[in-house]
Amino acid sequence: MTTAAPRRRSLFQVYAILFICLAPVVLAFLAYYVPSLGLRSAVQTHYGQIIEPQRPIPTDLNARDEQGQTYDLNQLKGKWLLISAGPGACPDTCVKGLFVLRNSHASQGKNVMRLERIWFVTDDAPVAPVVHHAYVGTRILRADPKALAAWLAPDATDPMAALDQRLWIVDPLGHLMMQFPDTNDPEGVRDDIRTLLKNSGIG
Numbered sequence: 001m002t003t004a005a006p007r008r009r010s011l012f013q014v015y016a017i018l019f020i021c022l023a024p025v026v027l028a029f030l031a032y033y034v035p036s037l038g039l040r041s042a043v044q045t046h047y048g049q050i051i052e053p054q055r056p057i058p059t060d061l062n063a064r065d066e067q068g069q070t071y072d073l074n075q076l077k078g079k080w081l082l083i084s085a086g087p088g089a090c091p092d093t094c095v096k097g098l099f100v101l102r103n104s105h106a107s108q109g110k111n112v113m114r115l116e117r118i119w120f121v122t123d124d125a126p127v128a129p130v131v132h133h134a135y136v137g138t139r140i141l142r143a144d145p146k147a148l149a150a151w152l153a154p155d156a157t158d159p160m161a162a163l164d165q166r167l168w169i170v171d172p173l174g175h176l177m178m179q180f181p182d183t184n185d186p187e188g189v190r191d192d193i194r195t196l197l198k199n200s201g202i203g
Contacts, residue, residue, distance in 0.1 A: 046195065047180065047188025054175035058151045063120075063143040066127070071141055074174055079116045080196065080203050081170035085148060085163040088125030093164050093183075098135045100183045101167060104190040105137075111197045114172075120148055122163055151176065169196070172203025 063071045073081075082101045086094030098119060105115050117138040121127060122145040131140065149159035156162035167180040167189065178196075180189055197203075 048178040060147045061143045083168040085120040087123045090128040100186045
């Protein structure tokens, strides 16, 4: 009896230590994968909106580069994609989106090479000269606007109009994971991108 009691106490201590070590991991797992449990903080600390569930790059975009060649967006997997869209004439809202993404990209310091800027042209109009002159480094692609809207903005009242108003981020695995409803807070966009790059081990 004198031997069994200390052994039980010893096992209890081992189990207690294991529980203390594993509890934070289990809670973090549940908080991330089972949001309905309410374990996540209700305080939003980012400007952009997390997209849940994340949406993979669709196969029906029919994207083409400026030379009219088919372009598979999946070939950019491994990088974070900063996406904007708009008509070829690129009105003020389009220019502002390109400006915000260019400056957000340029401000990431040593992480610049982890990012790629994409501008989807949503019509057949020629690309405005300002895009080529002021936004060198932005990859210009044309895509089926309906398929693009169905991927980027299916939640919008007017998905086609939302293409001209929002900005998006695709992660290095090819998943659309964050959107910005407008460009009224350039610093918010920049800081969200910085946070993603800092905390991510991919891309």
